[in-house]
Amino acid sequence: MNKKQITLSDLAKELGISTATVSRALKDYPDISDETKVRVLGLAKKWNYRPNSMAAGLRKRESKVIGVIVPDIINHFFSSVIKGIMSVAYDADYRVMLMQSDESFEKEQVDAEALFSSRVDGVLVSVAHGTKSYEHLLQFNNSGIPIVFFDKVPKEVVDSSKVMVDDFHGAFSVVEHLLEQGCRHIAHFRGPQLASTSINRYEGYLAALKKYDLPVNEALILECEELTLEEGQAFTNRILNSGQPVDGIFAVTDAVALGTLVALREAGKKVPQEIAVAGFSDWKISAILDPPLTSVAQPSEEMGTLAAKLLLKEIAGMKDDEEVSPETIILRTELKIRKSSMKKTFL
């Protein structure tokens, strides 16, 4: 039971050489005799030596860690993005420090500070609903730490790379589809005012209505805070009880759409005959429901890998003092038409 952790100088002492030589041997440096290399490697393995990356990081001024801030890990979309990020990080020999903002501006600020203190080499952020200013994130830029935003990006112009999905077009296409199916009174359960994604989806919804010269009925637009199944359920009941005519519902997220389906089932409404339903995210289970849910698929894991690759590129550029100009990548969504919206089939 060896409580003490092995250091370079432990190895050096035992071999009667300098720490510099040990360090070089371990790093497979050119100017080192095969003999010492073998001896060093042998002893390192014997003692199970593991370099202290805090020491190396301090010296080299790089931590080999990237920080990630997401609003909520449980969300399947974000956990997929994280998976993508982690696989790229792994391949590039970077570690991932994960933070969760819980959609809170204050927590996001604390998280950002912690990442800064950890001297992460770069940061990936999807901003919280509650975020209203960006100084806490811009400090990274100002200190030479690249930052790449993904999914929910700052509304104001920020001089950083961004990776997002085409929420506007995704929403537009699904609402257009509902219209094509004959819907004329489409409700929209939108997301929070401040989130870039919900704004864009909302605008896609408006644009589709406009294309069909339909008026916007404010009574049919409800704003989710939690984006939960329960909210979808409650909003659906509210709409049904309002007496407003409704023949279609577009929910900002599949979670909300599922709540909608449950409420409609309980109210004895036929989907899609009486009310067509569509969501956004294309959860795996959405496809196996009865009726299967029409939704907009977004490439989540790909978003993670792209964002991470972009970040690593910028980190590398930073090291070489290159000029790295920010990029913006917009990923295409894909409309998945399923029974929940196929009104025409039942005419």
Place this chain on the structure above:
Amino acid sequence: MNKKQITLSDLAKELGISTATVSRALKDYPDISDETKVRVLGLAKKWNYRPNSMAAGLRKRESKVIGVIVPDIINHFFSSVIKGIMSVAYDADYRVMLMQSDESFEKEQVDAEALFSSRVDGVLVSVAHGTKSYEHLLQFNNSGIPIVFFDKVPKEVVDSSKVMVDDFHGAFSVVEHLLEQGCRHIAHFRGPQLASTSINRYEGYLAALKKYDLPVNEALILECEELTLEEGQAFTNRILNSGQPVDGIFAVTDAVALGTLVALREAGKKVPQEIAVAGFSDWKISAILDPPLTSVAQPSEEMGTLAAKLLLKEIAGMKDDEEVSPETIILRTELKIRKSSMKKTFL
């Protein structure tokens, strides 16, 4: 645009005092005059000073980081556990370095090494299916770094704390319930041979059959590798085509159970009248399916918070050179009976 990061000595120089004093002022030390404290804090804020935690860590021999290794982040169960871990870590001012083993023994080893190199203060691990030995994890113990296992724990006796759910009893109770409902030919889609959770659930299944003096029909026991919906679907079809009598199916996981439901729906089998179905995990959506799925609920987020608290306690004990004896916490599951298994109602 200030690329250089502010250090203690930058502040010290500007104030004409020593770095030690600055450090103490920042830490709110007792023996420091209010005047200097104010001056230091003011300047630190002005320059947006952030301590370099690599330097502090190197000096104090603690990183304030805990490492977490899970098989798969996308899995809702694990992301819930992680959420629990992160909230405890956040409150205790610890950071989380997250690793994903992808159920691979080799990757788990690499991950463990990386965490070790990062000199994390403690480690939380749920072992991969493929893990067949534990030296890579025991090295933490041997170096004075506490490790707490959760959910999928090492089979062999390991002198570390563990937090798990009572898989055996959970499985036993749900299979017993199926038997009470009149099932006599219950299939089990089990998980991988090496995973502690699937072993325990399998044994719970066997024990329930035994209690009813029923023979074990090997033809009705199929082993999942991926634990996916697709596997559940395929296995269900295989069983149906085999001609074996079946009136109940217990799937090791809700994902697999959902696949089962889909296959049964496609085959035109009535659930639960012809075949009762039950899962394990109690996914949120399982409750809103038609029919709603009977399942075994396990407290995932709580598992994360308990494991993290245990770990922090051991880290604290380690610092104070106390003897910390490993604990094992077993969390109760809860049987959620829903329509998919309620055969009796239809008699």
Place this chain on the structure above:
DNA sequence: CTGAAAGCGCTAACAC
């Protein structure tokens, strides 16, 4: 091919 020495940024005795 190898060693000596300096230093990354911080903290903690120990002085005074």
Place this chain on the structure above:
DNA sequence: GTGTTAGCGCTTTCAG
């Protein structure tokens, strides 16, 4: 109440 000093473990000139 504050400064001096040493050193955490590593990398990297610069010598030789």
